[in-house]
Amino acid sequence: MIIQKTSSSRLESFDQENYSFGDHFIDHMIICEYDNGKWGEAKLMPYGPLSFSPANMTFNYGQACFEGMKAYKDKDGQVFLFRPRKNFERINKSAKRLAMPEVPEEVFMKGLKVLMDVDRAWIPYGEGRSLYIRPLIFATEEGLKARVAHKYMFAIVASPAKSYYTAPVSVKISDYYSRSASGGVGFAKAAGNYAAAFYPTQMAIEEGYDQIIWTDDATHEYFEESGTMNVFVRINDTIYTPPTSEKILDGITRDSFIQLAKHKGLDIRVEPVAVKTVLEAQKNGTLKEIWGVGTAVVTSVFKAFGYKDQRFELPVLADEDSYALTLKKALVDIQTNQAEDPFGWRELVERNILETV
Numbered sequence: 196m197i198i199q200k201t202s203s204s205r206l207e208s209f210d211q212e213n214y215s216f217g218d219h220f221i222d223h224m225i226i227c228e229y230d231n232g233k234w235g236e237a238k239l240m241p242y243g244p245l246s247f248s249p250a251n252m253t254f255n256y257g258q259a260c261f262e263g264m265k266a267y268k269d270k271d272g273q274v275f276l277f278r279p280r281k282n283f284e285r286i287n288k289s290a291k292r293l294a295m296p297e298v299p300e301e302v303f304m305k306g307l308k309v310l311m312d313v314d315r316a317w318i319p320y321g322e323g324r325s326l327y328i329r330p331l332i333f334a335t336e337e338g339l340k341a342r343v344a345h346k347y348m349f350a351i352v353a354s355p356a357k358s359y360y361t362a363p364v365s366v367k368i369s370d371y372y373s374r375s376a377s378g379g380v381g382f383a384k385a386a387g388n389y390a391a392a393f394y395p396t397q398m399a400i401e402e403g404y405d406q407i408i409w410t411d412d413a414t415h416e417y418f419e420e421s422g423t424m425n426v427f428v429r430i431n432d433t434i435y436t437p438p439t440s441e442k443i444l445d446g447i448t449r450d451s452f453i454q455l456a457k458h459k460g461l462d463i464r465v466e467p468v469a470v471k472t473v474l475e476a477q478k479n480g481t482l483k484e485i486w487g488v489g490t491a492v493v494t495s496v497f498k499a500f501g502y503k504d505q506r507f508e509l510p511v512l513a514d515e516d517s518y519a520l521t522l523k524k525a526l527v528d529i530q531t532n533q534a535e536d537p538f539g540w541r542e543l544v545e546r547n548i549l550e551t552v
């Protein structure tokens with residue numbers, strides 16, 4: 196690994212109390228280039244812009260995918276990653292679907308740990324605080340012929356995150372737009388999936404909602420995801436979440452919620468969730484909660500949902516009665532080393548990794 200550290204850290208001038216998500220970046224980044232059929236040596240270097248031509252194939256044909264993950268600091272200053280191998284496996288699933296080269300485990304995992312170790316001072320400590328990490332792969336070749344690129348870059352950048360509390364949101368059940376389709380790229384964290392979701396989301400916002408509950412593209416009768424999160428529904432005391440598929444992204448937070456719910460002895464079922472079932476439960480008063488889960492905010496609690504022209508309010512539960520918030524707390528406690536980790540999910544970032552690179 197090539198190591199090129201900055202001579203002037205920006206940490207002193209970073210206001211650790213006043214910043215918003217995704218706007219500030221740690222001192223360093225990792226890059227690794229792919230050319231002539233192979234990956235080169237990974238490099239740690241100062242974070243900053245790279246220059247590409249407008250004829251870059253990413254800008255024109257969209258071969259780009261990414262991951263979202265976090266590092267957490269505990270009260271003793273130890274740094275942990277959460278299930279990082281899952282992200283490694285998933286970025287390669289995404290890459291494969293987009294006809295991009297898979298990144299070697301060594302490049303991904305070592306790059307991640309070296310970056311976390313070198314910039315550990317940037318990792319926020321405290322309730323709701325973490326470092327959001329964004330690994331990505333994109334085409335770097337210049338050329339306008341519509342074909343698979345021959346040159347790529349793998350990069351890791353990271354940004355301090357804090358979310359003490361996220362206000363409950365209202366969501367619109369989509370009866371027209373789709374996030375993904377059979378045989379498509381919905382299971383991949385393809386950059387273009389996000390671009391395609393922005394317009395329908397804007398439409399929902401204009402109607403007074405915050406997010407969309409995506410339904411299946413064929414019938415719009417079944418829940419798939421919520422915004423860029425996986426979705427859970429609680430009817431009476433049973434939790435439902437749709438099975439993952441080529442149309443539903445296999446979220447790591449989703450998987451963790453399912454395992455935690457089982458561990459706590461809650462009744463959780465991975466099965467299709469019909470819009471009709473949710474509407475009936477709403478009518479007969481058995482619909483208790485709907486929430487979304489993902490790495491960025493862990494849990495987004497819904498206060499209302501819309502279907503066609505109707506808007507329905509969800510019950511307001513005390514925090515301790517909410518399965519969404521109970522499971523969120525259990526997960527965050529494991530992530531931040533405030534609870535036992537019976538699942539082996541936490542991964543310690545060793546100090547002074549550079550000495551062994």
Ligand SMILES: *Cc1c(COP(=O)(O)O)cnc(C)c1O
Nearest residue numbers: 423424425444446447448489490
């Ligand atoms: C990233 C993502 C999720 C959540 O995945 P996590 O691994 O839990 O962060 C869910 N749905 C979509 C569409 C996503 O892109």
